[in-house]
Amino acid sequence: MAKHSSYAAGMTSPYAFTHALCRAPAPSAVSGIRANGGPDPDFTGLTAEHAAYVGALRELGLAVEVLEPLDDFPDALFTEDVALTFPEGAILLRPGAPSRAGEVAHIREALSARHATLLELTGPGHVDGGDVLRLADRVIIGLSDRTDRAGATELAALLERLGYRAQIAVTPAGVLHFKTGCSLIDESTILAVPAMRDCPEFAGLEVVLTPTGEEGAANILRVRDTVLIGARWLATQAMLAARGVPFRPLPTDQIARIDAGLSCMSLRW
């Protein structure tokens, strides 16, 4: 990946990705974890959403590999939560949901074939990748029901070994993952739900709030010059259009039934 001259040593653009690693949904995905109950997703629809997502990443120029489904792990299609990937190497995480712990062994195999440097969280703490937001100059680790302080502290030290400075932040109650509630629009602009407006770690950045009723839009995914956004978030799309940000709507109704958004379905580097 080309490095941009304005970045500190070891740092690269947070969204100039060249590669992504996804995992096809298994039929068991319809039983994925959801915090507030609600109906199962439709498997055909879920598969179509996943395929549209993979297709979009490829059209944006990424080399995307799609791993085999894991029927023993309903949430395994959300590869983002079990590892972190950077041009400098990868870090295996320890997801906070007990039913997801076994996913790590499977992603280990895939990542060790693709990254020369593979670090690992050894515990006892936990971190979900959905709680990790990479900015241009640092990485924010949000404490949540899935990510505890012991895990975040251990991860901060591992990130330092790869050349990344980390900050530990707090995810508001009721927000599953830090990135469920905020994402990068560009290197100096964050899209956030109102509950995250005053996050101290956003000082110096412009924070744009999700329009009323569109809190679910906050999990956008910036890939190179384009923002991927859930198709039903029309007011948020209008806001991006007004700001001149190129975006691409993708269907997310079925994955939303199991508490997921657009960042969750890939590891990117």
Ligand code: CIR
């Ligand atoms: C879970 O609760 O773990 C899955 N049903 C959803 C994971 C979403 N991942 C993410 O926000 N990074």
